[in-house]
Amino acid sequence: MSTTTSGTGSSAAADGGGDEGSGAYDARFRVWRGDVEGGALLDFTVQVNDGEVVLDIIHRIQATQAPDLAVRWNCKAGKCGSCSAEINGRPRLMCMTRMSVFARDEVVTVTPLRAFPVVRDLVTDVGFNYTKAREVPSFVPPKDLGPGEYRMMQEDVDRSQEFRKCIECFLCQDTCHVVRDHEENKTAFAGPRFLMRVAELDMHPLDAAATTGLDRKATAQEEHGLGYCNITKCCTEVCPEGIHITDNALIPLKERAVDRKYDPLVWLGNKIRRRPTS
Incomplete structure (x- = not known):
């Protein structure tokens, strides 16, 4: 099981590939940052490409804007259960939640599982x-x-x-x-x-x-x-x-x-x- 906390640190303008013709667009994300002592929702604007899932976007935020963002994941195929989180208040697997289910102007909020103690950011103690x-x-x-x-x-x-x-x-x-x-x-x-x-x-x-x-x-x-x-x-x-x-x-x-x-x-x-x- 992987708990990822580092990235490349490049700028948001360099995220991903694609262009307007391929369906790329800028999405607004709110991601909970903090630990057991407390935290807050932080806003990010990040590029989304066709076919991507929420976990892809969390990784892009991590790679380009928040290199210390903690997120637990492993298979990225909906079979390990590691990337559980709450997306717009609903418990979901981040790797199985496609960005296409959200309107392009919708703010996507990602928070840790509420029923369990927070370790850091999106990682909880289960x-x-x-x-x-x-x-x-x-x-x-x-x-x-x-x-x-x-x-x-x-x-x-x-x-x-x-x-x-x-x-x-x-x-x-x-x-x-x-x-x-x-x-x-x-x-x-x-x-x-x-x-x-x-x-x-x-x-x-x-x-x-x-x-x-x-x-x-x-x-x-x-x-x-x-x-x-x-x-x-x-x-x-x-x-x-x-x-x-x-x-x-x-x-x-x-x-x-x-x-x-x-x-x-x-x-x-x-x-x-x-x-x-x-």
């Missing part, structure tokens, strides 16, 4: 997410099956494969208002990305967590804060991989957790099964 990842118990393989003996229906494979497309850009974590607007919730709430992981494991037909005494539905509710989620679908809306986080993971997990905890028939069945034998 360590919260790795802490939450470690709190989710991993897949428990069935004891009676050895390597190479696992068998699943294709329907089950397809269902969990959707969740495996996650690139951990943490845009869903950033946009979730439970985390974004309430810092105090972070200790009790894992966020949509990791509740999705719990849901994936809970619906996995080969996961043998129950044989070890682990109830994933109960832990989702009691340890990972599933009840905090009020299914606004904001996480789904910003997912660059198009994962239906709310409809296919969080709502089904909520339904199973509620059935387990509140359904009177399930409650009665549990009581009957636990009745001591003489």
